[in-house]
Structure formats: C-alpha cells, structure tokens
Amino acid sequence: MSDESTTRVEQPSGPVHAGPGTLNYTVNVGLSEQDKPRRSPRRIAGDQLLLIKRQFVDPHGMGVARRLRDDNRTVILHGAPGSGRTAAAQVLLYELHQDTGIFRELLPGGEEGALTDPDLVGVGDRLLLNLADAGVSQWAQMRTDLSALRTAVQEQRAHLVVVMPYEGVLESHLQPYRADIDRPLDIEVFRRHLRLHRIPHEEYLRRAPALDAFLAQQPPMEEVALFADRVRRARAAHPVHDGFPTWCDRSRDARKQWREDVAALVARQKAAPQRALLFATAMLHGAHADVIHHGAALLLRTLDTPKDEAPLLEGKDMAERLSEIGAGTGPGGQVRFDNLDYDAAVRVHFWDHMPDLRHHFSTWTLGSTELNDPHITFDLRNRLVSRLSGQYLRTGRGLDLALLAEEWSAAPATRARREAAISALACGLSDLRYGQSLRTLVYDWCVGKQLTGNLAHVLLRVCTDVIAPTHPDQALTRLHHLARRELDATPALDALCDLVTTSGRLRRRLLHRLTRYPNASDIPIFLRICDPVSLTDPGNAPQPLIEEKAVQASVVVGWAQVLTTMQQPRWQPYVQRWLHTACAADNYRDRLLTLLVDAAGRDGGILAALYSAARAAEPTAPGGRARGTAITERLFQKISTAQGLYPSSASTPPAPSRGTTR
Numbered sequence: 001m002s003d004e005s006t007t008r009v010e011q012p013s014g015p016v017h018a019g020p021g022t023l024n025y026t027v028n029v030g031l032s033e034q035d036k037p038r039r040s041p042r043r044i045a046g047d048q049l050l051l052i053k054r055q056f057v058d059p060h061g062m063g064v065a066r067r068l069r070d071d072n073r074t075v076i077l078h079g080a081p082g083s084g085r086t087a088a089a090q091v092l093l094y095e096l097h098q099d100t101g102i103f104r105e106l107l108p109g110g111e112e113g114a115l116t117d118p119d120l121v122g123v124g125d126r127l128l129l130n131l132a133d134a135g136v137s138q139w140a141q142m143r144t145d146l147s148a149l150r151t152a153v154q155e156q157r158a159h160l161v162v163v164m165p166y167e168g169v170l171e172s173h174l175q176p177y178r179a180d181i182d183r184p185l186d187i188e189v190f191r192r193h194l195r196l197h198r199i200p201h202e203e204y205l206r207r208a209p210a211l212d213a214f215l216a217q218q219p220p221m222e223e224v225a226l227f228a229d230r231v232r233r234a235r236a237a238h239p240v241h242d243g244f245p246t247w248c249d250r251s252r253d254a255r256k257q258w259r260e261d262v263a264a265l266v267a268r269q270k271a272a273p274q275r276a277l278l279f280a281t282a283m284l285h286g287a288h289a290d291v292i293h294h295g296a297a298l299l300l301r302t303l304d305t306p307k308d309e310a311p312l313l314e315g316k317d318m319a320e321r322l323s324e325i326g327a328g329t330g331p332g333g334q335v336r337f338d339n340l341d342y343d344a345a346v347r348v349h350f351w352d353h354m355p356d357l358r359h360h361f362s363t364w365t366l367g368s369t370e371l372n373d374p375h376i377t378f379d380l381r382n383r384l385v386s387r388l389s390g391q392y393l394r395t396g397r398g399l400d401l402a403l404l405a406e407e408w409s410a411a412p413a414t415r416a417r418r419e420a421a422i423s424a425l426a427c428g429l430s431d432l433r434y435g436q437s438l439r440t441l442v443y444d445w446c447v448g449k450q451l452t453g454n455l456a457h458v459l460l461r462v463c464t465d466v467i468a469p470t471h472p473d474q475a476l477t478r479l480h481h482l483a484r485r486e487l488d489a490t491p492a493l494d495a496l497c498d499l500v501t502t503s504g505r506l507r508r509r510l511l512h513r514l515t516r517y518p519n520a521s522d523i524p525i526f527l528r529i530c531d532p533v534s535l536t537d538p539g540n541a542p543q544p545l546i547e548e549k550a551v552q553a554s555v556v557v558g559w560a561q562v563l564t565t566m567q568q569p570r571w572q573p574y575v576q577r578w579l580h581t582a583c584a585a586d587n588y589r590d591r592l593l594t595l596l597v598d599a600a601g602r603d604g605g606i607l608a609a610l611y612s613a614a615r616a617a618e619p620t621a622p623g624g625r626a627r628g629t630a631i632t633e634r635l636f637q638k639i640s641t642a643q644g645l646y647p648s649s650a651s652t653p654p655a656p657s658r659g660t661t662r
Contacts, residue, residue, distance in 0.1 A: 041468030041475065042502045045103045048469065049094035055225070056091050057184040057192050059084055065092055065179035069159060072177055074150050076162045076170065079181040082220030086130060088181055089161040093126040096159055100124035100540035102503050105470045107436070108142055112473045115145035121152040122505030123541040129162045139168045146174065186215040186224055193228035199235065208248035230254050234340050250340045258345035266349060269325065272305045278325045281335055282346035283365070283387055288333045288375035289318055295368050302364045303357070333375075351391040362388060366408055369416040378419070385420050389427035398434030401427065402441055410453040418454045422461045429466045439467060439474055446481040456482060456492070464495050475499060476506055480513060484521040497528050504545050507534060512550070515557040523565060526558040527574045532581035536588045546588055552595060559599030563606045568613065575610065576617040583631050584622045590634070597638045607639045 059079070068075045069092050077092075079085035093103060101124025108115055108129070121127065129149075131142055146162070153160045164170065170178055190211070194204050214227055230251035234242070238250075269275055273296065280295035287295075300307075308315070322328055327337045337343055351358065365388045369381045392401035405425035408417055428438045445451075446459055460482060468475035476499060482492035500507040510529050514522045535551070538544040545551045562571050575596070582592040600606040614632040621628025 040498060040502060041464060041472060042102055044465060045469035046094075049090055049103065052087055052090050053094050055192060055196060056084075056087055057189045059088060059181040059184045061179055061181040062088060065181065066095070068177055068179055069096075069161070073153050073158065074160045074162070074177045076164050076174060076178045077181060078164050078166070078168075078170075078178055080166055080183070081132070082222075083181060083183040084221045085132065085163050085181060087221070089128055089130070089163050092161050093128060093159060096126055098124045098126065098540075101126060101156075101158060102472060103470070104128070104472060105130065107471065108138070108145075111477060115142065116148040118148075118152045118155075119505070119509065120149070121156045121158050122503050123156045123158070123539075125156065125158040125503070125505070127153070127158060127160045129160065131168075132163045132165060134165050134168070139165050143171065143174065183218070183221065186218065189221060189224045190215070190228050193225050194231065197228070197232040199232065203235075204231075204244050206244045208245040210245070210248040210252040214248075214252060227251055227255075230340055237336065237340070254339070254341035257348070258339060258342050259349065261339075262342070262345045262349045263353075265325065266353075272300060272303070273308065274321065274324065276300050276303075276305075277321055278346060279350050279361075281322070281325065281327050281337065282343040282350070283384060284335075284368070284380070285343035286334050286336060286383075287380055288373075289322075289329050289335050290333070291371065291373050291375050291380070292335045293318060294371050294373055295364075298367055298371065299360075299364050302360050302367065347387060347391060348394075351395065358391075361391075362404055366417060366420055369420045370414060381416060381419060382423050385423040386427055389424050393428065393431050393434065398428050398431060398438060399441070401425075401434075402438050405458065406445075406455060409455040409458045413454055418457060421454060421458045425458060425462050426466045429462055439471070442467070443474070443478055443481075446478040451485065456485075460492050460495060464499070468499055472499060472503065472506060473509065476510055477513075480510065480525070483525050484519075493525060493528060496525070500529060501534065504539065504541055508545055508548070508551055508554075511554040511558065515554040515561075518557065518561045520565065523558075523561055527562060527571070530555055530558055532578045532585075532592060536581060536585045536592070544588070546591055552591075555595050556598045559596060560601070563600055563609075564603075568609050572613045572616070575613045576620075579614055579617045579628075579631055579635070580620070580622055583627050589631070590638075593631070593635050593638050597635070597642050600639075600642070602642060604643070607642065611636060611639060 061079075065075050065077060065088065075089075075092060077085050077089050079088070101122055103126045106112065106115070106120070106127055106129045108131075113120055115129075129142070131139060134142065142162075149160065152158075164178075191201075191204060195201070211227075215224070219227075231244075231247045234247040234250040234254075238246070242250075266275065266278070269278060276296040276299040277292070280292050280299060284292055284295050316324075319329065322335060325337075326339065326342065327335055329335050337346075350361070365384060368384060369376075389401055392398065392404070401424055405421045405428070408421035408424065425438075425442075428434055429442070431438075442459060442462065445455070446463075449455070451459075459478070463475045463478045463482070467478065476496070479492050479496040479499065483490070483496050486492055496510070500510055507529065511526075514526045514529065532546075535546040535555075536544050546555075562574075578592060578596060582589045585592070596610060597607070600610055611632070614628075614635050618625050618628030618632055621631065
C-alpha cells in the first residue's frame with residue numbers, strides 16, 4: 001500500500017478483521033523491553049477487537065445472534081462466505097466486556113485438547129470456534145462434541161460463538177442456537193470506513209459511477225474495506241483538484257494492479273541505477289527522498305554493481321530520475337508513484353520475474369533497516385519488513401520467511417535487526433494460511449533449538465505479542481520451555497507470570513504442567529507461578545484456585561520438590577510470602593499452612609526448617625509481630641499433628657534429623 005494509517009490493510013500480517021470481512025492488519029511489534037511498557041495479551045486482544053467493532057456494520061440477523069448469546073451463552077453463526085460472519089462472531093464476544101476471563105480462539109484437535117475437556121473453559125472466557133472452512137468429517141465431530149463444550153461454557157459462565165460451514169448441516173437439538181446473518185448494505189460498510197478515515201461526509205455523499213459499478217458486483221466485505229482505503233489514499237494524494245468521483249475512479253483503476261504497465265516500464269529502464277531506484281521506491285514507498293536515494297545506492301552495493309564514473313554534475317538529478325519511473329516528491333519530501341497502488345505492482349514484478357535476486361532483496365531489506373538517516377522511523381522499518389514478508393507469503397514461502405527471521409536474529413545484536421526479525425516472524429505467524437504450522441515451528445525452537453544471538457528475545461516477543469492474544473494456551477507452553485532454558489535473567493519467566501495473571505485457568509494449567517512430571521528446571525518456575533495471593537484471590541470466580549482439589553495436589557507436589565531439593569536460603573523468601581499471605585487471608589489460613597506441611601511429609605528436618613522460617617517471618621508479618629507469632633503457633637500445631645503428636649502435648653518445636661542440613 002502506498003500510505004499507512006491507523007487502520008491499514010496492507011500485507012497479510014494479522015488475523016484481525018478490519019470491518020465485516022476478513023482483513024489483516026500490520027503487526028507493530030519489535031520494540032525492545034526498555035523502549036515501551038509491557039502490554040498484556042488480554043489488552044492486545046482487546047485492542048484488536050475494538051478495531052473490529054469500530055469498523056463493523058451490523059448484518060441482517062445480528063439482533064437474533066445477540067439475543068441467543070445473552071439467553072443461551074452459545075451462538076452458532078451461519079452466513080455466506082464474504083458476509084462478515086467471522087467479524088460478527090468477534091463483535092458478539094467483544095460486546096460482552098467481562099472483567100473476568102479472556103478472549104480465545106479454540107483450535108479443535110490442537111494443543112489445547114479436545115472440546116470435551118472440561119478444563120478447556122475458564123471462568124468468563126469468551127470463546128470463538130471458527131469452523132467456517134471445516135470439512136464434512138471435522139464438522140460432524142465438532143457437532144458431537146458441542147454438547148460437552150456447551151455444558152462447560154454454562155458451568156463457567158463463559159460465552160461461545162461457533163462459525164459453522166456455509167454448506168454444513170445442523171441437528172434439531174442445535175437449531176435453537178443458530179443465527180443466520182446476511183451481508184450488510186455495502187454502501188454502509190464503505191461509508192463506515194471513510195468515516196473512520198476522518199473523511200467529511202459531505203465529500204463522499206456525491207454519486208460516483210465507479211463506486212456504484214464496484215458495489216453492484218457484491219464483492220466480499222474485505223474488498224469493500226480495501227476500496228475505501230484506496231479512496232482515502234487517492235484523496236490524500238490529490239486533495240485539491242480532484243473530488244470524490246475521481247478518487248473512486250483512481251481506486252477502480254488501482255484494482256487492475258498495473259502489472260502490464262510495470263512490465264513495460266522495467267523493460268524500458270534497463271540501466272541498473274534506474275531499476276534500483278524503481279525497486280527502492282516501491283519498497284520504501286512514502287519515505288523521504290533521501291531514504292529512497294540511500295536505499296537505491298544500497299541495492300547497487302548489495303548486488304556488487306560497478307559504480308558510475310561519470311561526473312556527478314553531469315548526471316540526472318533525483319527529480320528527473322523519479323519522473324522517468326512515474327514517481328514524484330511531495331511537499332514534505334516523501335516519494336510516491338503517481339498511480340495508486342503502483343508500488344505494490346512493482347514489488348510483485350521484481351519478486352516474480354527476478355527470482356535469482358530474492359535472497360539479495362532480503363539482504364537489502366535488512367540493511368535498509370539499519371541505514372543511518374533521520375527520516376528512517378520505526379514505522380517505516382516495520383512497513384519495509386512487512387512488504388518483504390508479503391512477497392514471501394503471497395508466493396507460498398511461509399517457512400522460508402520464518403527461516404529468514406531466524407537468520408536475522410542470529411546476526412550481530414542491533415536493535416534494528418532484532419526488530420526486523422520480530423516483525424518478519426510476526427507476519428508469518430499472523431497469516432491465516434501459515435499461522436498454525438509456524439506456531440508449531442516456534443514450539444520446536446523453544447524446546448530444543450540453540451538460542452543464539454537474539455533468537456530467544458525474538459521468540460519471547462512473538463509469543464507474548466502475536467500468539468498469546470488469541471492462543472494463550474500455546475503461548476503458555478512455548479514460554480514455559482523458554483523459561484526452563486533461562487540462566488540469569490528471566491524475561492521469559494516474567495512474561496509467563498504476566499500471562500497466567502490474565503486467567504485462573506491458565507495458572508491451573510501451568511501448575512499441572514509443572515508438577516505432573518517434576519523436573520529440576522521447573523522448580524524456580526513453580527515458585528513464581530504458585531503465588532499464594534493469586535491462589536487465594538477468587539476475583540470474579542465462584543471460588544479461588546486454592547479450594548480446588550487438583551490445584552491443591554499440584555501445590556503439594558511442587559512444594560515437596562522445592563523443600564527436598566533446594567537449600568533453605570533459596571526457598572525461605574517464598575515460604576515467608578506464603579506465611580504472610582496466611583496472616584492476611586483468614587479464610588484460607590489453615591489451607592495454606594496445611595499444604596506446606598503436607599508437602600514436607602514426615603521429614604523432621606524439613607518440618608523444623610519450616611518452623612524456623614516461620615519464626616524468621618514474624619517481625620515483618622502483616623498486622624504486626626503478634627499476628628506473625630499466631631501463624632507460627634498454628635503452623636507448629638499442624639507440624640505436631642503431622643508427626644503423630646497432639647498439639648496440646650507438643651511443647652517444643654521438632655528437631656532436625658541427625659545429619660540433616662538445609
């Protein structure tokens with residue numbers, strides 16, 4: 001695309017529906033941790049859904065869908081392809097505005113487990129099950145599993161929206177949850193996008209024959225949104241002399257993609273400097289002329305092209321050279337082609353018809369992100385990488401794009417290269433065709449690949465910023481494996497802790513993972529995840545996690561590993577937090593103390609160490625030392641009982657076993 005704004009629909013780089021169709025958005029990730037505050041996956045998902053809501057126009061039948069959602073917590077959406085059914089499903093879930101639970105896209109048969117698993121649903125979750133492209137056998141299996149999933153949804157006060165296949169059948173017992181939607185009025189969708197582009201309504205209420213002809217074809221909703229974006233860019237390029245009908249004419253012409261014109265232009269411009277300028281202008285479209293100049297020169301160096309020895313003053317100036325390729329410089333120095341979307345056609349031509357140069361184009365892209373020019377911004381770098389990624393994805397090379405991101409992450413550690421690697425991998429992960437396979441590749445890398453250079457940081461960022469907002473369970477497993485491999489700094493563990501704060505279900509799931517097959521590398525992770533404050537805070541759930549039998553079992557196993565394998569100075573701060581929480585949480589005091597004692601078993605040395613830790617925690621206890629002393633006495637009673645003594649007859653604390661040191 002020539003110009004980008006807040007709602008851009010450029011190269012496939014994000015499963016966000018910009019309007020009542022399936023559109024993509026540019027993934028803006030890559031800033032280092034010190035450059036911006038960490039945003040939670042829940043916030044990222046909310047921002048994405050808000051964008052969809054703003055661009056959404058209710059299709060016919062949306063009122064029925066809302067009533068079914070509110071009455072039954074389940075909606076099965078049916079609509080023709082291109083009607084905006086996926087966006088409608090997302091809006092239905094976004095409108096709930098629940099304080100508890102998270103938005104998630106379910107992947108049947110994936111890592112999350114079967115739809116019949118009751119632990120699949122968390123309290124207040126908003127679940128999207130998109131089966132629009134499911135085959136006959138998969139749809140039949142999903143219909144069988146829907147009853148169990150609906151039961152879990154009801155029990156957890158969650159909500160579920162299913163997008164069914166257009167040709168799919170639905171049994172009579174599922175018909176009460178079905179809502180049929182038809183495409184909204186095309187002109188209303190078009191005008192909604194123009195309003196979001198801040199175009200005054202008096203400008204677009206005029207009749208435009210090109211628009212009428214386009215809408216008469218009943219294009220998919222995503223095409224309507226793209227047409228509106230082209231009108232916005234045509235208006236930005238020619239705001240004074242042209243009017244709305246002419247902007248629509250330009251938008252219609254841009255749909256031709258200019259391929260024949262570009263082929264003729266490249267055939268005429270045989271000199272390497274002019275072709276380099278043409279390619280740089282297309283890839284850096286909208287950038288300052290200085291950036292275009294440096295980019296063209298860099299491409300010539302990348303290809304080892306001999307320098308022109310002619311005197312500089314005898315050569316053509318930048319304005320003449322740009323004119324020869326159908327481009328010009330605006331008032332602010334930004335370079336653009338005269339024809340709308342011409343830059344996209346140029347990129348396609350160079351990529352498709354010069355395959356031997358593709359690797360050089362990738363090398364040039366990385367080098368361009370590091371050009372030393374004040375006009376090169378983060379957004380420009382991100383657009384550049386997105387445009388290159390779009391060519392990889394358009395031509396079916398999603399895996400090659402991921403490997404390119406890996407190659408860039410292994411390069412010398414510069415901020416620009418790190419950002420480029422993150423952006424490239426994010427584009428691949430967000431593509432609807434390659435997302436699932438690349439998430440599997442990321443899993444393999446997190447588990448066993450040698451994490452050289454910036455690769456660990458790149459994987460961390462795409463897990464938190466790209467995978468977690470819609471597939472938090474998959475992000476959890478990948479961050480868990482990254483956290484296992486950390487030595488000194490713990491950014492992956494910090495991100496993992498942030499992720500589980502968004503959902504009690506995720507904390508329960510991770511506790512189970514950490515204790516099902518105890519591993520020494522999981523002990524530090526357990527101590528962070530098994531946070532007593534989070535375990536005793538019910539939030540908006542019926543009860544806190546600490547009251548669940550499965551969670552209690554995980555806590556006991558995990559603490560047993562801690563107490564039997566770590567030295568007391570390392571686990572004592574965590575026990576102190578545990579005891580201090582018991583001081584402040586009267587309702588769960590005994591439960592917290594019992595779990596610690598159960599984890600120690602009958603080991604006198606460990607029980608004695610727990611008692612000494614409690615004594616040491618008394619001065620800093622919430623409520624004062626007296627409160628801490630009371631907790632210590634209660635712990636002592638439970639220790640005595642565990643040793644087979646009656647609390648009333650136990651007058652001294654247990655002594656460590658001979659030879660025991662901790």
